[in-house]
Amino acid sequence: MRAVMSSQQYMRNGISGTTSRPTITADRPAPEEVTESPFTDGRFWGDEFFGFQPLRVATAEQAAKNAAVNFCCSTIAEAVGGVPLEIFEGDALAVGFELGEVLSEAPNPLQIGPEFWAAMAFSNALRGWAFAEPTMMTSGLALWPLSPVRTVPEWGERSLRVTYTPEAGVSRVLGPADLFWFTNSADGSIEPMAPWKMAKGTIDFAMAIENHGRTSFQNGNRPGGVLHSDQALGDEVIERLKASMRAWRNGGNAVLEQGLKYQAVQSSNRESTLLELIEQLVIQLSRYWRIPLSLISPSFAGKAQSEQQSGDFVKYVIRPLTRRIEKAITYRLLTPDMRRRGLRAKFNLDALLRGDSSTQARNAVLYRTATTHSVNDVRTRVFGMPKINEPWADDPREPLNSNRAADTTTGGDTAPQDNVGTEND
Structure with a gap:
């Protein structure tokens, strides 16, 4: 059996037989947070006392804490991790190909295939990229x-350089020949767009709405307001007022003196349509990741619509992503010699497109009628059943009414015409 790659080949030629090229600094700097002044960040005098702080997401980790963002990225990641990865040699499954077994079963000693690909897909869905480092171990490539x-x-005009800082160790710079990676869509350049940055405004709005609802309930649904008086307030009165307002915010009673009056300026949750706003923001965020509404809320999950949207989810979200992963495996992990042999990676998305049991049964008949699938193909790839160890079971041209397909033990009949010409035998 042909070896996957020797350590000398790996160190000399990299992963796909290429070598690192000189890198340049990315000429498109990442967007920076604008330094805000007290007059433009939405704060007023006294906010430091009442505890108001502007809410905004600054990192991908903070964005992932939003329920809708986490749901969208997790849905994509689990879908990718849940479908089998297969390595083909030509039109047939590659048998005994060690690297294929590594990629599909256990890419490294601590992760199985579904865990590894789900983690990589989550990073890609959230940040727009996912990187892994191939290393040669005594057991082979990991x-x-x-x-x-x-x-x-760091994405240059025609180059890529990755700086990685391990948890304990010295930072190191990795080039394309040292890495395996796949990216999200880009806007005409090699630098991918970060989904969480594209959705930053909506995420900030969602965090503000969440904070509004949380603080409202923490304050016993007591709306915010202003205090006003026609009299001058001394320092002692202001200190007593602060203590009184703290008690009021924690559910106690406020004592107002010297003609102070309270006027509510914040509407209640019902008046501010909080639930409707949350639902609209969830729908808005799902559009960034193209998640079907039938997965977002039960109110959108009609049977026919749900099945159609599930198919759209596979066609427009999972299939484009797995296509990029397949090509990344073929051209960033396989050597030129492996590619000349016709080796290629493919995710089997049939499990996501099967539909209900009646749809699966109807498709199985269509597969056999069109002679695109053999009996064993239908049994293993559609229904997850074991193969039949007979030569005819691997032939897609075997007719449906064959007595061999009906009963391999007794040669049972499936139709009267099976006995034509055998009456005198």
Whole structure:
């Protein structure tokens, strides 16, 4: 059996037989947070007392804490991790190909295939990229994901350089020949767009709405307001007022003196349509990741619509992503010699497109009628059943009414015409 790759080949030629090229600093700097003044960040005098702080997401980790963002990224990641990865040699499954078994079963000693690909897909869905480092071990090639928190990619005009800082150790710079990676969509350049940055305004709004609802209930649904008086307030009165307002915010009673009056300026949750706003923001965030509404809320989950949207989810979200992963495996992990042999990676998305049991049964008949699938193909790939160890079971041209397909033990009949010409035998 042909070896996957020797350590000398790996160190000399990299992963796909290429070598690192000189890198340049990315000429498109990442967007920076604008320094805000007290007059433009939405705060007023006294906010430091009442505890108001502007809410905004600054990192991908903070964005992932939002329920809608986490749901969208997790849905994509689990869908990718839940479908089998297969390695083909030509039109047939590659048998005994060690690297294929590594990628599909256990990319590294600590992760099985579904765990590894789900983690990589989550990073890609959230940040727009996912990186892993192939290393040669005594047992063969292993693929270790790089922690996104400690990974800093620099996209040049025609180059890529990644600075990785391990949890304990010295930072190192990795080039394209040292890495396996796949990215999200880009806007005409090689630098991918970060989904969480594209959705930053909506996430900030969602965090503000969440904070509003949380603080409202923490304050016993007591709306915010202003205090006004026609009299001058001394320092002692202001100190007593602060203590009184603290008690009021914690559910106690406020004592107002010297003609102070309270006027509510904040509407209640019902008047501010809080629930409607939350639902609209969830729908808005789902559009950034193209998640079907039938997965977002039960109110959108009609049977026919749900099945159609599930198919759209596979076609427009999962299939484009797995296509990029398949090509990344073929051209960033396989050597030129392996590609000349016709080796290629493919995710089997049939499980996501099967539909209900009646749809599966109808499709199985269509597969056999069109002679695109053999009996064993239908049994293993559609219904997850074991193969029949007979030569005819692997032939897609075997007719449906064959007595061999009906009963391999007794040769039972499936139709009267099976006995034509055998009456005198």
